[in-house]
Amino acid sequence: METTKTQRHEDILEMFKKSGALLEGHFLLTSGNHSNQYFQCAKVLQYPEYAEKLCGIIADRFKDKKIDVVVAPAIGGIVVGQEVARQLGARSIFTERKDGAMRLRRGFEIKAGERVLVCEDVVTTGGSVFEVIEKVKQQGGEFAGIGYIVDRSGGNVRFPVVNTEDQIACYTTQAVKYSPVECPLCKEGSEPVKPGSRDG
């Protein structure tokens, strides 16, 4: 029996909560804004069983799309790309930032005309994914799809290199964010923390 979309949403939320991936508090985001919620996707992906289920949603969607290679931005996207590629029987490579620019290193390559699926863990503004797209274009890859675990833009981020139906998120949410001067949590006197930075 096919699980309904709402049921799937609930199951995913359960995985996030069980693994501590969904944090509640007062956070400083990379953008400089503050939020009362933070997704640390690595916390759910540390369990291969959860990674298999979540990435399976993306892999299922593209199983008939003849994907040659999955490309993901380091570091967050690597686990997602690897697991999706495993389920699709495709190659898995990643881009990484060096001297500020997104690069394909380690001898990784995309041959002209290869069908590419771009994967990521969390998309908020889509910055890293847009940079990966530029790399894939330079290599002459053909865009087959874009898939990620969490969309924090409420579905607003669009990657025009693929059709709407070939851009999928396992879980979509609208992140609550405040500019530092307007943050109600700061006004209550608490200090924002940078998530995941406790051990440097």
Ligand code: ZN
């Ligand atoms: Zn604040």
